[in-house]
């Protein structure tokens with residue numbers, strides 16, 4: 001008869017072994033090789049079932065595969081074995097908040113599914129710009145066209161302002177294909193991987209619908225599912241009081257969106273957008289032109305990361321615009337455009 005397999009005794013384990021095995025698991029995980037990473041973290045736990053980071057690694061895979069209850073359990077186990085494992089504590093908080101929002105039928109705009117996209121400071125400025133417009137046009141219906149809605153963060157903000165200061169007198173039309181739109185070859189980080197998967201699986205559109213429904217703004221938020229190139233030609237001239245551009249940031253797309261927005265905004269209305277980190281006069285324009293088909297690059301002079309496509313398109317179609325922390329805006333006055341204060 002063969003001998004039964006040896007079970008590792010905790011006291012006899014070389015303390016360096018689980019850590020080394022775990023590192024291989026992380027390398028596989030960061031390459032998006034989840035099955036192999038899962039096997040590797042499993043090996044870690046065979047060697048030492050109490051090795052907290054091994055449970056944490058499995059939790060991260062479960063979260064990325066959108067198995068949030070399983071992830072919650074694995075993070076708890078990780079913390080049970082290693083209470084000081086800070087990344088596990090933060091990750092546990094993230095999934096608990098998400099699961100709570102789903103269970104309680106509340107909107108969710110946190111880090112899960114990269115739902116939260118816009119910096120709080122930019123949100124504050126967006127709120128301010130719309131509030132000012134509403135106060136200056138108290139009796140006018142405010143039709144908003146938004147390009148790029150993701151999980152609904154900006155759409156909910158517009159809806160909140162309309163209902164708080166404009167008696168809900170308006171609508172927000174959200175143009176977004178909610179389908180894959182970037183090449184993974186250029187974007188291998190976890191953030192982009194999560195975004196790509198959220199689009200491919202339809203998870204982000206489901207979250208957008210959940211957020212609109214549970215926020216109570218279903219009556220005034222209207223999704224128009226498609227790219228701006230598909231949807232804009234169906235929209236009449238001067239139909240909107242505010243057009244917000246936050247879709248594809250590649251040059252050709254940004255140019256198309258801004259050009260169309262000029263046609264779609266009524267006199268007295270606004271065009272605004274996100275992700276203008278640098279204007280033309282603030283960056284090396286030749287470099288921006290050379291990288292116009294890249295999403296996000298570093299400006300060689302300032303070292304600031306920016307979206308060259310947005311910088312070039314804004315510059316060519318509107319010139320220097322009002323801009324605060326990457327959020328930009330221009331007001332239509334007759335046939336021309338002027339900067340706005342905030």
Ligand SMILES: C[S@@+](CC[C@H](N)C(=O)[O-])C[C@H]1O[C@@H](n2cnc3c(N)ncnc32)[C@H](O)[C@@H]1O
Pocket residue numbers: 115116117118147148149150151152153154155175176177178179181226227228229246247248253
């Ligand atoms: C940065 S996210 C928008 C974030 C959102 N405004 C917020 O504040 O939460 C960009 C969105 O643009 C959408 N998108 C990409 N290309 C597009 C296009 N050509 N037309 C319309 N939407 C597009 C993507 O699907 C994605 O949801």
